[in-house]
Each structure stands twice: as C-alpha cells, then as structure tokens.
Amino acid sequence: MANYFMNTYHRLPLTFTRGEGVWLYDTNGRAYLDFTSGIGVNCLGHKHPALVGAITRQAEKLLHTCNYYQSDTALEFAEKLVKAAAGMKTVFLCNSGAEANEGACKIARKYSLKKYGPGRHTIVTLKGSFHGRTITTLSATGQERFHRDFGPFTEGFIFVEGGDLAALEKALDQKTVAGLLLEAVQGESGIRSQTGEYIQNAAKLCAERDILLMFDEIQCGLGRTGTFLACEQYGVKADVVTLAKALAGGIPAGAFLAGEKAADVLQPGDHGATFGGNPLACAAGIAVLDIVTNPAFLGEIKRKGEKMKAALELWKHPRIREVRSRGLMLGIDIDTDARQILEAAAMGTVSGLSENPGLLILSSGAGTLRFLPPYIISDAEIDQGLEILKEALGS
Ligand SMILES: Cc1ncc(COP(=O)(O)O)c(C=O)c1O
Numbered sequence: 303m304a305n306y307f308m309n310t311y312h313r314l315p316l317t318f319t320r321g322e323g324v325w326l327y328d329t330n331g332r333a334y335l336d337f338t339s340g341i342g343v344n345c346l347g348h349k350h351p352a353l354v355g356a357i358t359r360q361a362e363k364l365l366h367t368c369n370y371y372q373s374d375t376a377l378e379f380a381e382k383l384v385k386a387a388a389g390m391k392t393v394f395l396c397n398s399g400a401e402a403n404e405g406a407c408k409i410a411r412k413y414s415l416k417k418y419g420p421g422r423h424t425i426v427t428l429k430g431s432f433h434g435r436t437i438t439t440l441s442a443t444g445q446e447r448f449h450r451d452f453g454p455f456t457e458g459f460i461f462v463e464g465g466d467l468a469a470l471e472k473a474l475d476q477k478t479v480a481g482l483l484l485e486a487v488q489g490e491s492g493i494r495s496q497t498g499e500y501i502q503n504a505a506k507l508c509a510e511r512d513i514l515l516m517f518d519e520i521q522c523g524l525g526r527t528g529t530f531l532a533c534e535q536y537g538v539k540a541d542v543v544t545l546a547k548a549l550a551g552g553i554p555a556g557a558f559l560a561g562e563k564a565a566d567v568l569q570p571g572d573h574g575a576t577f578g579g580n581p582l583a584c585a586a587g588i589a590v591l592d593i594v595t596n597p598a599f600l601g602e603i604k605r606k607g608e609k610m611k612a613a614l615e616l617w618k619h620p621r622i623r624e625v626r627s628r629g630l631m632l633g634i635d636i637d638t639d640a641r642q643i644l645e646a647a648a649m650g651t652v653s654g655l656s657e658n659p660g661l662l663i664l665s666s667g668a669g670t671l672r673f674l675p676p677y678i679i680s681d682a683e684i685d686q687g688l689e690i691l692k693e694a695l696g697s
Pocket residue numbers: 341397398399400401403432433434435485489490518519520521522546547
C-alpha cells in the first residue's frame with residue numbers, strides 16, 4: 303500500500319488491525335505483547351470493556367459542544383480529575399501533553415506578571431527532560447538533540463542538572479524566574495527519578511521565592527508509578543500539574559491543573575482549545591479515573607513493576623547493565639544498540655522466533671530499553687514478555 307505519511311518516525315514494518323488486553327494483532331494475524339501501551343497511553347490495555355462501553359454510550363449521546371457551553375460529561379470528568387489530583391483546585395482540559403505544558407507555562411508567566419510586573423518570566427527545567435514537540439515545549443526540553451534545525455526558540459527557558467541543588471538555587475535566585483517545570487520521573491531519557499531530597503528542597507526553594515512548582519506528569523502520572531500522581535510520593539505541594547497520554551486511555555486528551563495559588567490565574571479570553579473537554583474524551587477519561595484511582599489497583603501496578611525488575615535482575619544477563627523502575631515504568635540499560643534488540647523482540651529476527659508472538663518495547667536513546675506496559679498486564683504475560691526479551695537479547 304502506498305505510504306503518504308511524512309517520514310517523521312523510525313517505524314517498524316508492522317501494521318496492526320486490532321488489540322485486546324495486552325495483545326496487538328497485525329495484518330497477518332500474528333500476536334504481539336504490547337509493553338509500550340502506545341507510549342504510556344493504553345493504560346487499561348486494548349478494548350477494555352469499561353472504556354469501550356463508556357465511549358460507545360457517549361457516542362450515542364453527544365460527541366462535541368464548543369466551550370461556550372458545558373457538557374454534563376465534561377463537568378463530571380473535571381470534578382473527578384481535580385478531586386483525584388491531591389491539592390489541585392481547577393483544571394483546563396486540552397488534547398495533548400505539549401498543549402498541557404504550554405498551558406502550564408502560560409499560567410506561570412501570567413501569575414508572575416500580575417504579581418511582580420514584567421521581566422520575571424523564565425521557566426527553569428531540567429537537563430534530560432522532555433516536555434513536548436511544539437516550539438515552546440521544545441524550548442522547555444532540556445535535551446540538545448531536540449533543538450537541532452528548529453530555532454529560533456521561545457525565549458525564557460533555562461536548564462539545570464537534576465539532583466544538583468546548588469545549581470537549582472542559583473538558577474532560582476535570579477530575579478527573573480516564574481516557574482520550575484519538572485518530571486518526578488523522566489521517561490524519555492530512560493526512567494530517571496529525582497530523589498526525595500531534591501524534590502523536597504526544590505519545593506522549598508520555589509515556595510520561598512513564590513516561584514510556581516509545576517510537575518509534568520504526562521508520562522509518570524495517572525497511576526503509572528503506583529500512585530495517582532508520581533509527585534504524591536514526595537510529600538510536596540505542587541502548584542501546577544500537567545497530564546495527557548493515559549488520561550483517556552487511548553482517546554486524545556490532556557489537562558493542566560492548578561492548586562490554590564494559581565487556580566484563578568487564567569481568565570476568559572486567556573486560553574482555549576476547540577476540542578478541549580470533548581465529551582467523548584471526557585467519557586473515556588471518567589472510565590480511566592474510576593479504575594486508576596482505586597488503591598488496590600494502584601498497589602498492583604507497584605507490585606507488578608517490582609516483579610518485573612526483580613525478574614530482570616535475577617537473570618544477571620551479561621548484556622544488562624542496570625534496571626531502573628518506578629511502578630510499571632522500567633528502563634533497562636544494555637551494552638548494545640537498543641534499537642536492534644527492540645527490532646529483534648518485535649520482528650523475531652532471532653532465528654525461530656517469528657512463528658511465535660512478538661514483544662513490543664520502547665527505547666530511550668541508544669543504550670536503554672523502556673517498558674510502559676498496560677496496568678492490566680497479568681503475571682503470566684509479564685513472564686511471557688520477559689522470555690521473548692531474553693531470546694532477543696541472546697547471550
Ligand atoms: C513527560 C512528557 N511531557 C510531554 C510530552 C508530550 O506529550 P504529547 O506527545 O502528547 O504532546 C511527553 C511525550 O512523550 C512526555 O513524555
């Protein structure tokens with residue numbers, strides 16, 4: 303079939319036609335265990351009955367209204383989301399992670415402008431961070447490789463080394479900073495967590511200077527690390543939280559939420575999104591929230607992540623250098639090209655594997671494999687996926 307897409311992705315030659323649970327099926331009917339969740343999106347796996355039911359029922363009632371009115375579904379979703387995200391008071395619904403982070407930056411800048419006047423608009427982010435692909439969220443992304451070819455960038459972003467409190471304090475001490483935007487667990491750069499000490503001190507430094515503390519929970523939030531938000535685990539009070547990916551389990555949705563300080567910063571005319579709060583996405587979001595806010599379900603995410611890490615470490619595989627995990631986010635440093643292993647696991651380029659199911663995994667840079675499996679994965683599916691990985695790694 304002719305391919306009309308722009309050549310923006312390193313795609314594998316796989317075309318999927320359906321999915322069920324943790325499994326995807328290609329045009330030849332071959333099965334694949336999905337350890338990617340579509341990069342952290344399909345948190346309830348594929349064809350989850352609660353999600354399919356919610357979307358189907360909503361499609362029969364109402365697909366879209368503009369934001370000059372409200373829908374009952376969006377009202378319900380907003381209430382559930384704000385109540386689930388500890389310390390948050392208001393939410394703006396949008397469609398993607400980049401859009402959510404753009405909104406967070408706008409809140410920080412307006413909050414600061416109204417209180418302190420012009421010139422205090424800088425957003426500090428961490429090196430190794432990933433915040434999106436728009437020009438402004440690329441500007442916020444602390445990785446040089448994303449900055450090639452697309453300048454000039456949005457002014458007013460500076461990067462500091464995660465874990466280096468002295469560097470953070472120096473950056474925040476400039477009189478120009480409005481916000482600190484960070485991921486408690488950096489996903490795109492290989493599942494790298496900030497320490498409790500770093501986050502707690504960062505929160506203190508921000509509070510003392512009235513700088514907004516903003517967590518990008520687009521990849522690590524919504525249960526992925528075993529709590530609803532990853533930042534909950536540090537006992538700090540966020541001013542702004544951004545979400546997307548898993549928010550509606552596979553229907554495009556994003557959100558930025560604000561706590562007490564910033565809840566009313568944005569006023570009519572300040573921000574908008576045609577599809578934001580779309581009833582179909584909100585119905586899907588309600589179905590996701592009803593499941594991922596359950597403490598027992600969250601506990602299982604943690605247990606299954608620990609099981610995966612322990613199993614990988616037990617292998618003492620000569621090619622595995624380090625395994626990092628937070629709930630069902632795993633980063634596995636290997637001594638070889640991650641892309642090659644990813645292809646072998648999916649395609650079965652190791653002899654004899656292609657008749658059997660494939661395994662879909664992600665990479666983070668050249669030497670790290672990344673797992674973001676659906677939360678509903680079973681112990682048996684974990685074991686099966688890891689066996690495929692072992693075969694792909696060879697010895
Ligand atoms: C932490 C984080 N922030 C922002 C984004 C951007 O999200 P989106 O692709 O929905 O714009 C991503 C996507 O990978 C992400 O992982």
